[in-house]
Amino acid sequence: MNCEMCGTAAANELVRAIVEGTELNLCQKCSRFGRVIARPSPARIPEKMSPPRTEPELLIIPNYARVIRQKREQMGLSQKEFAQKIAEKESFIHQMETGSAEPGIELARKLEQFLKEKLITQADDGGIRLSKPKKEELTLGDFVKVRKR
Ligand SMILES: [Zn+2]
Incomplete structure (x- = not known):
């Protein structure tokens, strides 16, 4: 399936989101323009869990x-x-x-x-930093709250 905003083929990564009152399937990049209503279901994520993507500082x-x-x-x-x-x-x-x-x-x-x-x-010994991804989640949550009003 392709992103309905930019047309990028993003097989498993499409996010259901509302943009200007229209429900669209968006790639991760475009999803920030809309109000995300559904993340890809966990069942579609490959069983082999990829390690958390943390870029060492x-x-x-x-x-x-x-x-x-x-x-x-x-x-x-x-x-x-x-x-x-x-x-x-x-x-x-x-x-x-x-x-x-x-x-x-x-x-x-x-x-x-x-x-x-x-x-x-x-910055450190390559240890996993948990602070960064958490912060991003918070930001998305705040964004959704703002759009709901
Ligand atoms: Zn897109």
Whole structure:
């Protein structure tokens, strides 16, 4: 079956929801536009339970400034040359190397590849975090309440 809003084929993941007074079968993505009245029945979920999808929180390593500076110097690049190679501003390289600006995860990934050095670490030991999914449920519940009025 296809999502009646965006047309995406989403076999088992369609959600029954009311949008502007019309009942539609929506994919997960579109369901947030409507008032969800039914989730897919548990019987349709494969018996092999998939583990809860928890993305480990990623952090930049605490000593990123020193690591970036050391690796850059080992490669014989000036801050300016380094900035050009990774398409970032020279001033930002300076800020990173003095520890006044932390690279975002996307940039850190790019730096990791370029410097061949690990800059990203996980917030914990990969343990399961239960707080995140719970929060999302709450948000959906609140949303439904608001639409009912
Ligand atoms: Zn859709």
